[in-house]
Amino acid sequence: MTFSVILTLLLLLKKMPIPKSLYEQVRQRAQYRCEYCHYPELLSTAPLSIDHLQPQSLGGTDNLDNLALACRRCNERRYNFTVGIDPDTGKETPLFNPRQQIWAEHFMWTFDGLCIIGKTPTGRATCERLDLNDERRGEKFIQKSRQRWVEIGLHPPEDDPQE
Numbered sequence: 533m534t535f536s537v538i539l540t541l542l543l544l545l546k547k548m549p550i551p552k553s554l555y556e557q558v559r560q561r562a563q564y565r566c567e568y569c570h571y572p573e574l575l576s577t578a579p580l581s582i583d584h585l586q587p588q589s590l591g592g593t594d595n596l597d598n599l600a601l602a603c604r605r606c607n608e609r610r611y612n613f614t615v616g617i618d619p620d621t622g623k624e625t626p627l628f629n630p631r632q633q634i635w636a637e638h639f640m641w642t643f644d645g646l647c648i649i650g651k652t653p654t655g656r657a658t659c660e661r662l663d664l665n666d667e668r669r670g671e672k673f674i675q676k677s678r679q680r681w682v683e684i685g686l687h688p689p690e691d692d693p694q695e
Contacts, residue, residue, distance in 0.1 A: 616661030
């Protein structure tokens with residue numbers, strides 16, 4: 533085999549989908565919600581996606597410990613970033629890692645359940661990098677959606693801290 537054939541095969545193998553059994557493990561561990569914004573999968577028209585905590589583009593693997601469940605918004609906004617800027621200090625800070633950190637230690641919901649508040653540098657940097665509250669978007673679509681979920685009793689998650 534030539535080098536180009538081997539390289540092509542390796543690239544194809546790298547793009548193979550996550551095995552269904554591994555995907556189900558990730559979903560169950562995440563309690564069927566996005567591990568960043570806690571969006572419940574039951575409100576989605578499709579299952580949530582897999583996020584690589586250490587992005588594949590930076591050498592990350594498909595090992596269970598490197599995988600998180602993410603909604604499309606968070607997955608796209610996280611892209612291959614592993615750090616963000618804490619808006620309070622202006623310092624570069626690692627983004628929230630659900631395999632190494634506990635959500636409730638870094639985030640809480642506002643009293644009305646519409647916004648996620650970062651309580652730590654990591655929480656604030658993650659809120660900013662992923663724009664968890666649509667602060668950079670005029671329509672604040674996610675806050676309007678969360679309002680509807682609050683009204684029908686599906687939000688915020690019962691085990692999440694709130695002001």
